[in-house]
Amino acid sequence: MQPPYIVDLNEQNFRQVLEGSMSTPVLIHFWAPMSEESVQMIPSLKALTEQYSGAFTLALLNCEEQQAIAGQFGVQTLPTIALFVNGQPVDGLGGPQPLEAITAMLAKHLPSQDELTAQKALELTQQDAHAEALTLFATLSEEYQSKGEIKLARANSLLETNQFDLAEAMLDSIPLEYKDNYYKTLVSKLDLHKQAADSPEIQSLEAALHASPSELKIVAELALQYHQVGRDEEALELLWGHVSRDLNALDGELKKTFMDILSALGQGNPIAGKYRRQLYSLLY
Structure with a gap:
């Protein structure tokens, strides 16, 4: 089933599709079965339209x-392509x-792929789908990732x-x-985390581990405490120091x-990806 932004143009929907170009550009592809070149272009045009995810409508007209x-x-030549706005x-x-x-x-007439991707990622942040947003942010070009508004949105999703x-x-x-004020809000959120991440219980476990570095029960408990307050890299590094030497440490x-x-x-x-690779290299 075709997505709603790919349509076969006919007399019944012709006017409606063109009126739709008032809000979303319409790309009409004039083709015919007798024109092999025009037929061959259709799959590529559909794939391109899918990439733009509804930024324009592809209307296929069988002449x-x-x-x-x-x-x-x-129309004098097949294939012919016309963009309506x-x-x-x-x-x-x-x-x-x-x-x-x-x-x-x-x-020349539509938002770039970076603009479309960034817009989708920003929409995901509004829906609290931060992991998915971060995945999209990572696909942006280096130039686009350097934009201040993108960095702020990524920082929020990382938090x-x-x-x-x-x-x-x-x-x-x-x-x-x-x-600005939004930036200051994110910095305050980070500062609150730092305060919570260095609780007296964690400090006590760190002191105990310093006194008894080979006590694996303390290692396990401290790693869990680190993880609970978001200090995951420290937790994994602490555990890896022992797991890498003995996979069966502490039974x-x-x-x-x-x-x-x-x-x-x-x-x-x-x-997590970094430590997964290290674990796989050890296992295999």
């Missing part, structure tokens, strides 16, 4: 079946075209997913002109705790 509509446009044709291409030429034409070290590094890189409890933390962090977490 053999819809001769009256094709005649209104005076606000009900009017604004650009077009005639004859077989490489996908790059079509993409370049669209780029919300308890990736505090990465959030702090991101906040440290915010340009001066973006250090396998350290390895289980290590794996539980990795699982809790999820597949997209870069810290």
Whole structure:
């Protein structure tokens, strides 16, 4: 089943589709079964439209079946592509075209892939889907990732997913002109975490481990405490120091705790990814 932004143009929906260009650009592809080149372009055009996720509508017009509509446009060559914005044709291409030429034409009139991706990521942050937003932010170009508003949004999502070290590094890189009230709110959130992350109980366990570095029960308990306050990299590093030497340390409890933390962090977490690779290299 085709998505709603890919349609077959006919007499019944012709006017409605063109009126739709008042809000969303419409790209009409004039084709016919007798024109092999025009048929061959359809899969690529559909794939390109999917990439834009509804930023424009692809309208496929079979000129053999819809001769009256094709005649209104005076199409002389197949394939022909025409882009409509606000009900009017604004650009077009005639004859077989490489996908790059079509993409370049669209780029003059539509948001870039970075803009679309950033918009989707920002929408996800509004829905508290921060892990998914971070995945999208990571796909942006380096130039786009350097924008202050993007850095602030990523820092917020990092805080919300308890990736505090990465959030702090991101906040440290915010340009001066973006250090507004929102920035200060994120810094305050990070400061509150730091205060909570150094509780008297953690300090007591750290002192006990310093006095007895080989006491594995203290190692396990301190690692869990670190994890509970979002100090996951410290937790994994502490556990790895012992698991890497003996997978069965503390009757396998350290390895289980290590794996539980990795699982809790999820597949997209870069810290978890680092320690997963180290574990796999040890196992295999």
